[in-house]
Amino acid sequence: MRGRYFDNAATSWPKPSAVQREMGRYLRRIGGNPGRSGHFRSVEAGKTILRTRTAIAEFFGACDPERMVFTKNATEALNTVIKGILKAGDHAVCTSMEHNSVMRPLSELREKGVSFDVVEANAAGIIDPAALLCALRPDTKLIVVTHASNVTGAINDIEKVVRGARERGVCVLVDAAQSAGVVPIDVEKTGIDFLAFSGHKGLLGPQGTGALYIGNGLLLSPLITGGTGSLSDREIQPEFFPDRYESGTPNTVGIAGLYRGVCHIRDLGLDKVLEHDGRLLEILLNELSTEKRVKCYGPLKRGKQTGVLSLNIEGLSPSEVGGILDAEYGIQSRIGLHCAPRAHRTIGTFPDGTVRLSWGVFTKERDALFTARAIRRICHRGE
Amino acid sequence: MRRRKKTGDATGLDGIVTFFSSHHALHAEEVLKKTGLRTALVPGPREISPNCGVALRFQWEEKKRVESLFAENRIQYERVIFLPVA
Numbered sequence: 001m002r003g004r005y006f007d008n009a010a011t012s013w014p015k016p017s018a019v020q021r022e023m024g025r026y027l028r029r030i031g032g033n034p035g036r037s038g039h040f041r042s043v044e045a046g047k048t049i050l051r052t053r054t055a056i057a058e059f060f061g062a063c064d065p066e067r068m069v070f071t072k073n074a075t076e077a078l079n080t081v082i083k084g085i086l087k088a089g090d091h092a093v094c095t096s097m098e099h100n101s102v103m104r105p106l107s108e109l110r111e112k113g114v115s116f117d118v119v120e121a122n123a124a125g126i127i128d129p130a131a132l133l134c135a136l137r138p139d140t141k142l143i144v145v146t147h148a149s150n151v152t153g154a155i156n157d158i159e160k161v162v163r164g165a166r167e168r169g170v171c172v173l174v175d176a177a178q179s180a181g182v183v184p185i186d187v188e189k190t191g192i193d194f195l196a197f198s199g200h201k202g203l204l205g206p207q208g209t210g211a212l213y214i215g216n217g218l219l220l221s222p223l224i225t226g227g228t229g230s231l232s233d234r235e236i237q238p239e240f241f242p243d244r245y246e247s248g249t250p251n252t253v254g255i256a257g258l259y260r261g262v263c264h265i266r267d268l269g270l271d272k273v274l275e276h277d278g279r280l281l282e283i284l285l286n287e288l289s290t291e292k293r294v295k296c297y298g299p300l301k302r303g304k305q306t307g308v309l310s311l312n313i314e315g316l317s318p319s320e321v322g323g324i325l326d327a328e329y330g331i332q333s334r335i336g337l338h339c340a341p342r343a344h345r346t347i348g349t350f351p352d353g354t355v356r357l358s359w360g361v362f363t364k365e366r367d368a369l370f371t372a373r374a375i376r377r378i379c380h381r382g383e
Numbered sequence: 384m385r386r387r388k389k390t391g392d393a394t395g396l397d398g399i400v401t402f403f404s405s406h407h408a409l410h411a412e413e414v415l416k417k418t419g420l421r422t423a424l425v426p427g428p429r430e431i432s433p434n435c436g437v438a439l440r441f442q443w444e445e446k447k448r449v450e451s452l453f454a455e456n457r458i459q460y461e462r463v464i465f466l467p468v469a
Contacts, residue, residue: 034405054413062459
């Protein structure tokens with residue numbers, strides 16, 4: 001038995017079979033380097049990428065597919081914006097729920113004269129948009145806000161943040177690593193300046209895929225420069241999209257697979273995804289509600305969080321619980337700080353962290369029930 | 384062995400558009416094809432442009448329509464020139 005996978009917030013598994021087939025098909029039938037030549041394999045590789053780019057742009061309401069640039073993951077997308085926009089003397093604002101993929105680049109820039117303030121979320125991990133906007137200063141260039149916490153799953157009100165930031169002329173970078181493919185996002189309607197997300201989580205693509213949406217009229221310094229197959233007579237990086245941000249041979253086989261992942265989620269519908277995630281959350285919460293030793297963190301309400309539940313069992317460390325779940329029940333969870341130490345301080349679980357259960361579109365109700373009962377049994381061991 | 388497809392049939396297509404990025408070229412091809420215009424992706428002629436590897440052929444008499452379609456779809460291109468197929 002391969003067990004029950006409850007680590008979808010790290011990467012989704014399994015992937016739709018169409019994703020696997022598409023990647024195989026690409027390797028067998030196409031396999032060229034996109035945008036580098038005019039021959040059949042190169043052109044078909046380019047078309048493969050264009051198809052995914054267009055599908056993702058449509059999925060997130062971006063009119064201009066070229067402003068959707070591929071990265072290897074959400075971390076690279078977040079780094080591109082943070083390091084591409086903030087210069088010495090600039091100020092940024094972020095929240096206490098940010099992942100280290102935001103906190104580390106910001107801390108790195110502090111050495112180079114960039115300052116930033118961290119706005120505290122509440123104990124469930126929810127951010128008050130008004131408090132975030134209060135932290136803005138005349139020299140604030142960027143707000144970085146997580147759409148959904150990777151620790152508690154709490155979904156934030158991005159619309160309010162963006163509206164307030166627009167009035168003050170500040171750009172907003174939304175970290176949608178946990179929300180892409182789960183919570184509806186429309187970049188044009190909402191007016192999001194930068195949207196960073198991974199392709200291998202909610203969008204069901206393979207690892208090594210991610211993307212960054214860069215809003216109209218915005219130009220950043222690229223994180224990486226190099227060959228793009230364009231302006232090859234010049235030794236300076238092109239300014240046009242998407243080449244400016246896509247140097248070097250891309251992960252075309254991964255991007256080919258990502259197309260099928262996005263199609264799967266699009267055809268399923270995000271309302272179904274959220275409903276499914278909420279139903280599993282309720283099953284877990286109902287089963288665990290009578291267990292006095294279990295403490296759950298987060299909004300704990302369907303519709304208010306993604307398919308994530310962080311919990312602890314009184315008297316046991318997260319690593320002990322995670323170890324038993326894996327060894328005795330075949331349940332794969334993620335324990336510890338989830339690369340977000342500050343978020344754990346906010347919810348009061350630093351430095352031990354929590355046991356994080358995270359499910360996805362392929363997780364069954366019976367898996368949730370089995371997992372909840374396993375946790376109850378762990379609570380009553382030795383009685 | 385499976386026969387390799389040619390990039391496109393450019394017979395009679397006497398106009399050519401060059402692009403900065405292959406993304407733009409492929410996007411442009413898709414847009415023109417959707418509207419039913421005859422078009423073909425061809426290897427970019429080096430004597431005209433040092434840019435991306437592909438260019439797009441079309442019928443010169445459709446030049447105005449092609450240009451307006453590019454504007455409508457916000458497709459960047461480098462040059463549109465008359466260049467009968469050799």
